[in-house]
Amino acid sequence: MNDKLDLQSPDISAMNIDKIAALFPNCLTETAEGKRIDFDLLKQELSTEIVEGNKERYRLEWPGKREAIVTANLPTTNTLRPVREDSVDFDTTQNIYIEGDNLEVLKLLQESYLNKIKMIYIDPPYNTGKDFVYKDNFARSSEEELFESGQKDEYGQRLQANPETSGRYHSDWLSMMYPRLKLARNLLTEDGVIFISIDDNEVHNLRKICDEIFGEENFVGCLPTIMNLKGNNDEFGFSGTHEFTIVYAKSKISISDLNGIPLDKEDEKEYSSFDELGAYKQGATLMRTGEAGAREKRPKGYYPIYVSNDLKSISLKKNNENDYIVYPKTSNGKEMSWRRSPEFLNETLNEFIIKQTNNGITFYKKQRLLEDLKNGKKAKSLFYKPEYSSGNGTSILQKLFDGRLFDNPKPISLISDFISIGLNSNDIILDFFSGSATTAHAVMQLNADTSTGSVPGNRKYIMVQLPEATDEKSEAYKAGYKNICEIGKERIRRAAKQIRLNQDSQDKKDSQNLFSDKNQDNSDKNNPAHPTNQENHGPDFGFRVYRLDSSNMQEVYYKPQDYQQANLDLFADNVKPDRSAEDLVTQIMLDWGLELSLPIERKTIAGKEVFAVAGNSLYCCFDTEIDEAFAKEVAKDQALRIVFRDKGFKDDTAKENVKQLLKQLAPNTEMRVV
Secondary structure, eight states: OOOOOOOOOOHHHHHHHHHHHOGGGGGEHHHHEEEEEEHHHHHHTSSSSOOOOOOOOSEEEEEHHHHHHHHHOOOOEEEHHHHHHHHOOOTOOOOOESEEEEEEEEHTTHHHHHHHEEEEEOOOOOOOSSSSSEEOOOOOHHHHHHTTTTTTOOOSSSSOOTTSSSSSSHHHHHHOOOOHHHHHHHHEEEEEEEEEEEEEHHHHHHHHHHHHOGGGGEEEEEEEESSOTTOBOOOOSSSSOOOEEEEEEEOOOOOSOOEEEEEEHHHHHHHEEEEEEEEEEEEEEEEEEEETTHHHHHHHGGOOOOOOOTSSSSSSSSOOOTTTTHHHEEETTEEEEEEEOHHHHHTTTEEEEEETTEEEEEEEEEEEEHHHHHHOOOOSBBBGGGOOOOOHHHHHHHHHHHOOSSSSSOHHHHHHHHHHHOOTTTEEEESSTTTTTTTHHHHHHHHHHOOTTTOOOOHHHHHEOOOOBOTSSHHHTTOOBBBBBHHHHHHHHHHHHHHHHHHHHHHHHHHHHHSSSSSSGGGGGGSSGGGGGGGGOOOOOBEEEEEESSSSSSSHHHHHHHGGGGGGGSSOOBBBBOOOOOHHHHHHHHHOOOTSSOOOOEEEEEEEEEETTTTTTTTOOOOBBHHHHHHHGGGGGOSSSEOOOGGBBBHHHHHHHHHHHHHHHOOTHHHHHH
8 A cells, every 4th residue: 555645736637638538438549658638539529520630549540430430420310200000009118119220310319318228239230241331421411311311322222232352341341330339339328238249350340449439448258159059151271150249338347247147947957955045056165366465455355264173164263172274375476365354254154165175175155046046147258058059040030930031130049148147127228230120029038037936027128220121032022021120020029929928828827836736825815915916017018110211390490591581481381291290299309308218198288289298298289379378278287398389379479478478387397499
């Protein structure tokens, strides 16, 4: 411990560097003098124009990197439109499915889901030369923006081949990934994590751009993930069996630990010992791994433990002369220490197995079955189960659709384990390369799983997928699925039906078993806590569908200076004629940072239709002839926010009077017009 006074003023420069690095971790770089801010890159982060610079530094560079940063920073006027006809339980579900370019969608979610997503899982297009990468044209004109609706480029396509012979083979892929990951980071909670599936073509580059975006100190793991133990096509000398899963935290210091993965039947067999508290197996030793200076670092971890002569009990004090005395060992210059303080150990003396080994007496923790059923087991850094086979993902989808409609979907077991590790039972997971919607399927299945006796979870998902057209020669196209989104949505519907059937079957078995014993004491059947009396709304099998589109507002709404006075009469109503009231409500929710899953209720107040979002959080009224009488009635609800159409007021006088009445009768209500 250093007891010397600093005797100098604070290093303001270093403090400012830390503050900037917290906001822009990718602008922190290495120089001969240590960590510094890359001011050229910082200028770029604060600009919507490309900033030129040519200073050498330690970082990953590629042609188009600055354009990628601009792409992430440029605002969008696009919006999301609700699609009720494709949704399931639109009014009650908390799950979201969004059709559209994920770059634009991620921009739109920045306010509503800032710091709210606990886990992100993505399986982006692999850069194999045969697959495709997104082609982002970030310098679109307003006309092109309208034409694209956020989904196509000026040639009517959003995807392009990226052959290995291309001079920008890696650069194009990196330019596609970089802005999406930058925007995704903003959505994660402080203790949030991101899992990214990738193969060996770009795993090294993905690590580097994630180090920039999330910070090298927030790297959690690079997990080789066995997808086919038999091996795929022979490359050069080896038959590929695995992919990788890159894991980063938004802030590693905010996470105490990740969750475990569920035990399977084979795991449970290992808990073969029993005591009065139930089944257990041999766990970790009480001795901490050795390191230099351990005693100084952890002085509370170095103390004697007394063991009875029959090796059946331990104590922190000597009970008789024949007790063994055990200290943490020291070997090869490394000092050992106990994992627990004496106070903590004293509370758990019966939780250890005592064994005589070649190294003397060793203490092992009793790893409890009930505890591990609840918390799961620690995942290994090499990810493998037979169920992770890529063929399993294909087989499950084939059974659902009675045909092969999608190539290489991820196996549900793999995604379920990732979700178990990174997500808690009431959190939100985002997948913005959702493909066939395996992630949604896994979430529903986990929420419905009560095999360990746990209460069904309430995990929520947000799926985002570009409506990429299916090949006209494919089984999917012939079966009537014209794009990937149609496959994904139908998979969720069919998977939900299948899970419901399985759940009903299991509930029936459980009910029969519960009262099958004639001697069963049913005296607690009137107890509200009894399983048959608990209200169980069950998992959420619904989902709201939204589709990316151009803004609901006419162009003059954003750029009135571009139109002459003579033409403004054409835009007396600044809302596009083909847009509905629900379209406007959705855009207002996004603009005000409200979650897309919030309940929306239709009310009639003073003869006008009002959309009430999340109780009185937001009121929207787009009817005409809005006047003082309506203002007096709506003010009674004390809404936090209320929005009208600009043309909805009876006249200009009524507009001003409504504004003043709301200020007087509902001073906490914020009024806006569109």
